[in-house]
């Protein structure tokens with residue numbers, strides 16, 4: 001679906017209101033000595049990948065309540081991300097999950113991507129489920145398994161993911177392992193780590209030199225006693241074990257309550273080992289809620305550390321792979337994704353407004369109040385008009401969800417794909 005003309009028409013209709021809000025914030029920032037167009041250029045450049053598995057309705061183990069019109073194939077998933085990208089101009093890539101998204105015709109997939117100005121972000125392996133054609137079971141683990149044949153099957157699957165990624169010009173393999181144990185004594189912690197490290201090293205050997213392996217951690221679920229990679233320290237140690245192109249992936253939802261995630265990202269960037277970032281929101285665990293919906297201040301503090309390190313020439317961290325990783329159980333998945341990207345961009349914009357020289361002086365002088373107030377003042381700044389202006393300048397919609405609703409896109413998708421269409425994925 002191509003909707004550029006509708007977007008422009010909608011922007012024209014709302015031009016005066018937008019100008020009123022934008023000029024207001026632009027004036028305030030200019031008075032503070034901030035180059036507003038420079039901030040806008042940075043917002044325009046910020047791109048967040050959309051995972052193929054977030055385009056359909058998610059669920060819990062109790063049920064799933066889909067709204068209809070879900071993408072039925074990789075091609076339709078690309079169409080959906082193409083739609084999002086036309087609306088916000090900030091979702092220019094899609095992450096694939098293998099085997100759900102194995103491309104049947106890579107050349108056709110590539111030209112479809114090209115038509116929307118999209119690329120493939122990462123390929124994600126799946127050793128957390130058994131597939132119907134699979135010889136051996138992952139019930140007791142995959143890369144960590146006690147049985148070498150099962151480890152090899154999981155290694156081979158990851159290598160196959162790399163091959164699918166190569167065919168579509170991806171350069172990132174993301175590994176999230178569901179390996180762990182449910183009861184004390186079930187797993188030998190040190191040996192499980194060692195087997196995992198050796199399996200990852202085998203996969204790493206098969207990876208082209210210009211690829212990155214992202215190693216994700218998660219404290220619990222699906223296992224409730226121990227996870228083989230529960231925290232950033234374990235991911236970091238595994239990255240060091242396998243090689244320089246292995247990087248830690250931080251997923252916002254994969255932390256226990258009150259974890260200081262901003263400090264974790266600062267540490268990892270200081271070590272040059274933060275490679276990927278999954279955005280979502282969570283109340284209790286994992287990736288169940290919209291980014292920024294529960295703890296917007298903490299989200300800002302995390303972005304503040306990310307931007308601080310990104311702007312510091314002394315930090316030798318590679319550019320990050322940004323992705324949304326969320327399950328949309330209640331809202332229309334496309335609306336939830338648009339809303340998430342808006343939260344991400346408005347928060348990123350805030351982090352760009354922090355006067356780092358003044359903050360450094362306050363920190364140097366141990367002026368606790370001045371340092372904290374500086375951050376709170378920026379957090380309270382309404383950056384929505386900056387993001388709208390960036391989208392408008394880039395050819396997108398100043399109000400992406402407004403346009404999506406005005407055009408009745410979900411209704412159109414249901415008419416085309418049916419009320420009961422089911423997306424492959426989680």
Ligand code: PSV
Pocket residue numbers: 124176216218251278286287325
């Ligand atoms: C499971 O927690 C998970 O959401 C991880 O965050 C992965 O990134 C994702 O699934 C896809 O494998």
Ligand code: MN
Pocket residue numbers: 176216251278325
């Ligand atoms: Mn994730």
